[in-house]
Amino acid sequence: FQPKVLAGRRVVVTAGPTFEAMDPIRGITNHSSGKMGFAIARAAREAGAEVTLVAGPVHLPTPRGVVRVDVLSAQQMLQACLQATQNASIFIATAAVADWRPASRSEHKIKKDGSGQAPMLHFVENPDILLTVAQSERARAGRLFCVGFAAESENLVAHARAKRERKGIPLLVGNIGPLTFGQDDNSLLLVDAQGERELPRAPKLALARDLVAEIAQRLPGAVAG
Numbered sequence: 001f002q003p004k005v006l007a008g009r010r011v012v013v014t015a016g017p018t019f020e021a022m023d024p025i026r027g028i029t030n031h032s033s034g035k036m037g038f039a040i041a042r043a044a045r046e047a048g049a050e051v052t053l054v055a056g057p058v059h060l061p062t063p064r065g066v067v068r069v070d071v072l073s074a075q076q077m078l079q080a081c082l083q084a085t086q087n088a089s090i091f092i093a094t095a096a097v098a099d100w101r102p103a104s105r106s107e108h109k110i111k112k113d114g115s116g117q118a119p120m121l122h123f124v125e126n127p128d129i130l131l132t133v134a135q136s137e138r139a140r141a142g143r144l145f146c147v148g149f150a151a152e153s154e155n156l157v158a159h160a161r162a163k164r165e166r167k168g169i170p171l172l173v174g175n176i177g178p179l180t181f182g183q184d185d186n187s188l189l190l191v192d193a194q195g196e197r198e199l200p201r202a203p204k205l206a207l208a209r210d211l212v213a214e215i216a217q218r219l220p221g222a223v224a225g
């Protein structure tokens with residue numbers, strides 16, 4: 001039995017990588033299976049929320065009852081999130097967004113020209129989706145609870161604390177190393193203004209359910225317990 005701790009809430013989750021095209025065939029992307037975000041979307045739905053899952057290119061089935069918006073690039077993901085969070089009360093950013101995108105996208109496939117010279121690619125920075133949403137009027141008014149994720153290869157606690165403050169969000173979730181992609185298990189470090197708490201290694205769906213319960217407790221108007 002799962003208590004419906006998010007009944008009546010709208011939740012937006014980002015998941016997976018983004019893909020930043022350089023031409024119609026190629027682009028750059030990040031490693032991300034999307035499994036954690038999809039598990040969180042499922043757990044939020046089980047907890048009674050209306051869930052929108054903004055997904056980059058991944059090979060995962062949509063959790064039952066979840067509205068899925070498929071995107072490719074960070075810019076598309078940002079637009080989808082800005083729209084979906086307009087009437088949401090929780091935003092959970094698990095996506096591995098590419099930090100940069102090619103400055104321009106060639107209309108046609110870039111060809112080898114036989115000179116042995118590789119093309120020079122110029123990059124521009126992508127928008128920080130979590131930061132942008134966390135700075136929205138709704139979030140600043142305390143009506144949109146924003147949660148970020150951090151994957152670090154070292155100094156997780158210090159980085160997670162700093163990241164939470166930099167993004168101006170109430171809760172930051174660290175993936176406790178080693179960095180593994182596509183695994184079904186994980187362990188998480190929850191960092192909030194009070195301190196840290198570890199959710200020990202468990203299947204991602206079990207962790208997602210615990211995380212949903214932790215978020216529900218922190219919502220404005222939640223009964224402490």
Ligand code: C5P
Pocket residue numbers: 014074093094095096097098099126127128129130131147148149150151163
């Ligand atoms: O700054 P960093 O990429 O380490 O922060 C990770 C957190 O920020 C994750 O929650 C990720 O989904 C989110 N993020 C984002 N848009 C970006 C970069 C990161 O939403 N461009």
